[in-house]
Amino acid sequence: MAGADGDDSLYPIAVLIDELRNEDVQLRLNSIKKLSTIALALGVERTRTELLPFLTDTIYDEDEVLLALAEQLGNFTMLVGGPEYVHCLLPPLESLATVEETVVRDKAVESLRKISQEHSPVDLEVHFEPLVKRLASGDWFTSRTSACGLFSVCYPRVSSTVKAEIRQHFRTLCSDDTPMVRRAAASKLGEFAKVLELDYVKSDIISLFTALASDEQDSVRLLAVEACVSIATLLPQEDLESLVMPTLRQAAEDKSWRVRYMVADKFSELQKAVGPEITKNDLVPAFQNLLKDCEAEVRAAAANKVKEFCENLPEDNREQIIMTHILPCVKELVSDTNQHVKSALASVIMGLSTILGKDNTIEHLLPLFLAQLKDECPEVRLNIISNLDCVNEVIGIRQLSQSLLPAIVELAEDAKWRVRLAIIEYMPLLAGQLGVEFFDEKLNTLCMAWLIDHVYAIREAATCNLMKLVEKFGAEWAQNTIVPKVLGMANDPNYLHRMTTLFCINALSEACGQDITTKQMLPVVLKMSNDQVANVRFNVAKSLQKIGPVLDSNALQTEVKPVLEKLATDTDMDVKYFAQEAISVLVLA
Amino acid sequence: GHSLTPPVPISIALCIKMSAISASEKVDGFTRKSMRKAQKQRKSQGSSQYRTQSAPVELSPLPQLKDAPSTEQQELFTQKLQQCCMLFDFLDSVMDLKSKEIKRATLNELVDYVSTNRGVLVESTYPEITNMICTNIFRTLPPSDNPDFDPEEDEPTLEASWPHIQLVYEFLLRFLENPDFQPSIAKRHIDQKFVLQLLELFDSEDPRERDFLKTILHRIYGKFLGLRAFIRKQINNIFLRFIYETEHFNAIMSIINIHDYLVHVVCLSFCTVICLMRSCCFSVCSIINGFALPLKAEHKQFLMKVLIPLHTAKGLALFHAQLAYCVVQFLEKDPTLTEPVIRGLLKFWPKTCSQKEVMFLGEIEEILDVIEPTQFKKIQEPLFKQISKCVANPHFQVAERALYFWNNEYILSLIEENIDKVLPIMFGSLYRISKEHWNPTIVALVYNVLKTLMEMNCTLFDELTSSYKAERQREKKKEQERDELWKKLDELRLSSAALVQNNSHGLPSLSHVRDGDGRFMAKKKKINPKE
Secondary structure (H helix, E strand, C coil), rough: HHHHHEEEEEEEEEEHHHCCCCCCCHHHHHHCCCCCHHHHHHCCHHHHHHHHHHHHHHHHCHHHHHHHHHHHHEEEEHHHHHHHHHHHHHHHHHHHCCCHHHHHHHHHHHHHHHCCCCCCCCHHHHHHHHHHHHHHHCCCCCHHHHHHHHHHHHHHHHCCHHHHHHHHHHHHHCHHHHHHHHHHHHHHHHHHHHHCHHHHHHHHHHHHHHHHHHHHHHHHHHHHHHHHHHHHCCCHHHHHHHHHHHHHHHHHCCHHHHHHHHHHHHHHHHHHHHHHCCCCCCCCHHHHHHHCCCCHHHHHHHHHCHHHHHCCCHHHHHHHHHHHHHHHHHHHCCCCCHHHHHHHHHHHHHHHHHHHHHHHHHHHHHHHHHHHHHHCHHHHHHHHCCCCHHHHHHHCCHHHHHHHHHHHHHHHHCHHHHHHHHHHHHHHHHHHHCCCHCCCCCCHHHHHHHCCCHHHHHHHHHHHHHHHHHHHHHHHHHHHHHHHHHHHHHHCCHHHHHHHHHHHHHHHHHHHHHHHHEEEEEEEHHHHHHCCHHHHHHHHHHHHHHHHHHHHHHHHHHHHEEEEEEEHCCCCCHHHHHHHHHHCCCCCC | CCCCCCCCCCCCCCCCCCCCCCHHHHHHCCHHHHHHHHHHHHHHHHCHHHHHHHCCCCCCCCCHHHHCCCCHHHHHHCCCCCCCCCCCCHHHHCCHHHHHHHHHHHHHCCCHHHHHCCCCCCCHHHHHHHHHHHHHCCCCCCCCCCCCCCCCCCCCCCEECCHHHHHHHHHHHHHCCCCCHHHHHHCCCCCCCHHHHHHHHCCCCCCCHHHHHHHHHHHHHHCHHHHHHHHHHHHHHHHHHHHHHHHHHHHHHHCCCCCCHHHHHCCCCHHHHHHHHHHHHHHHHHHHHHHCCCCCHHHHHHHHHHHCCCCCCCCCCCHHHHHHHHHHHHHHHHHHHHHHHHHHHCCCCCCCCCHHHHHHHHHHHHHHCCCCCHHHHHHHHHHHHHHHHHCCCCCCCHHHHHHHHCHEEEHHHHHHHCCCHHHHHHHHHHHHHHCCCHHHHHHHHHHHHHHHHHHCCCHHHHHHHHHHHHHHHHHHHHHHHHHHHHHHHHHHHHHHHHHHCCCCCCCCCCCCHHHHCCCHHHHHHHHHHHH
16 A cells, blocks of 8 residues: 555556557567556556556457456456455456457456455445446347356345346346357356255246256257256255256257267266165166167266266165166177277276175176276276276186286287387286286286387386386395396397396396395496497496495495496497496595 | 377387287287278268167058149158158168168159149148158267368268268258249248258268258248348357357367367367358358448448458368458458458467468458558558568568569559558568578568569668668667566565565555665656657
């Protein structure tokens, strides 16, 4: 406040406004982004009396500038003098809420919503609500669209007469003749319902909901599905059947697949909102239909919800419902023609085992898991493998191991390197669940084979995988199984494989400990310092730097130091550089 | 989403044998045959509607219309129309073969019947006819395999039931074109709802279907005066949705890459827009030409709020020629629209897409070709500021396109008339480019342009040349001043931010900052009055 009532010509506004008017858009944008700085320099009073009128009157500009302006004004309350004066921000935001560009409009509405909270109840009625009304009755659809987002923020804090007006305006917009406005109203219907008194929800919102849910345009109808969740949550159980269910049933069987997709996508929320009784009687058959829908998009969305839906079924007859109604559909989806559907199912199907328990899992689910493990689409197989932990808890992974192995092997050799990468990432988890014996017997070869994959990302992931395995199975295991193989690669004719040895040593030395590192790894690294490929030699320097801290000082001084000194005089400048770096990091100079 | 990318080429090597699966199959960069086949399967698609109907009943052939006695023809015609309401699954090519063939033959016969006979369209047949048409063509289009479908580039997914649907469209056209056709009766059936459903079909990827739709929409527009305003409004809505919802949505999608299916759900396919743009531009233009001046507000709004913003579309190249034609038609009809149109184009001027910039320049030239000198005066300053930027564009095609304006006799005459305004705007860029542009063709063109401009007003040209350096220095100085101003303002902000933190309730106090910056403030105050 001191800024405003003291020397009020702190900065000549003309200079600042010149900046806001600069011909170069980029400079104009920069100025607008620092609008708060300008306001600060002007002080609160001049911001109100000079800057804001200027912004309201003279700025018509590129959308990018307007977007920045709309955002800035949302944080301007303090800069105009606090909540008492916050309504000064309404005129510029009002005109921004009517522009064509969606991004700008949305931002203006966001800012308006924000500052609405800073209005006193009186100001809300005197300044804010009239603005909402003007927007709601604007000529062009953009202002009416914007109005839709503002009803819910002012409704709770105004008098009952004004409330009635707001409800009336919202009603009008729900039957607007442009679909853009109806879509905006439909998308805010749930939010608006939440702030209304229950009686009005029943009398007003339900009729709007019913109308929007049977709109001629499917893009409007599908938004009503979203509102359905909020509305159903608000109503007492005894009213749901008569007020919400007819519309929901109709949406689940809509002729447009987009609407059915939306129902499938929101199914868990809908299920929670309508409660156990209606779920049993209505949603179970509806869900069955969605799982059998003629469009793959809908089936995939429903398949994604299988686990959640089953989990949230009323416990008293959950198992019976799943076994008689859901599982038959799931069985069919396992051999669906669309890979997205199968893949969606594979990502949740394992979760059913915890719900159904050991016996049912073995009898009914296991065959499905096994079928999906053999699916032709790698994503399906991967999704099964990545969720193995769910089954492990219920029946143990051994039940699956017979089929698991071929599936893993096939994924491990998939032609797409991203598939191979994905399966490597599950190896430590699998190893933990399958145990060391099974691993040694079946998977160890795979893990070693990845080390010489022709894609670097795979070799890198394989190295990291070895480290995690050693952390799991211990140094002794490492010494017996993987270290000899890794070190053997040091003599490979391909320099990329020789480098892999070094990368493995970098990763493993810490987990293997000083003894193995000094006795087995170090000699190999030192020997490689004579490699004829410079890339190998400078990686030797890098490796020595990396494993240095694991070694004792004797080995460092007598073995590492001479080799690094020799490399520091190498003919290749990269080798020299990394050798010198290692010498200085290990403090050997 | 799709975490798995398309196959990457993989070199054949380094494969160790460790399992029974043959190595060659694994390193082979191609996906296995079974997978390829699965992907190709959906080249044609059916509607997602017929499956919700009960299974089709087998059809039995009815006697030929031409063999029936004239008293019974009407009754038989109706029966045949009803028979054709039966829908079949065309994705299963062996199902109901006999019935499909009967329906096809019947449809052919119906097409023939309404196009060759007079007096067959009695009032009672209208509901049957429209019912048959609606049942067959109005269907929910299935999700698109390719949400970014481009009708020019991409292989379309063809409608599986085309053998029937084509004949139904044919029948609809013949029905509308029949000399006995009476819009006053038909309007009870071909109503707003009919038009809406028809427009939704423009999303079809099948180009044969879109062709029929275009022609049919034109016929309906021509015959049903009462529907014209409605059709225009709905087309408007489609465009507006595309500009303000879909394109916006696409832009966000490409950033955050959410679930692919959502794209299908929310998007209106781009091909609808292109197709409507192409087909409707001409009808809109003919409407415009038909109207008396002044143009109705509705049409001006269409120009300013639909056609101009459509220039921002991602796939502008696919319909720019039509769009530009349409805009120019408007300006020829009402030249007073020139200024807002050019300002609109300047507002949406492409910032990063050179290809689009070339298109915009082309459109500007088309507009300048028909511009009235008085209108030119109104818009010359902002316009030539943009042109001067284009001339200096590092992309040579943009620079070249802009420089070609100087080959246009009419534009040259306009420039000459206003040389005292145009030359000062253009001079800086041209002079700089003549020294700096990397492309020799551009430099040569710039020299020619400079020469032309010099001949137009030699004195002004000399003045500008001699003041060029001073002008640039002045600009630099101004820039320095701006930097300084902002630096000071930033300091002010930082110190008040610190204050706000100490004093979270009160307003930031500026008093001590003012003291500290007193001198700077005084300096600024002195500069200001001059400006």
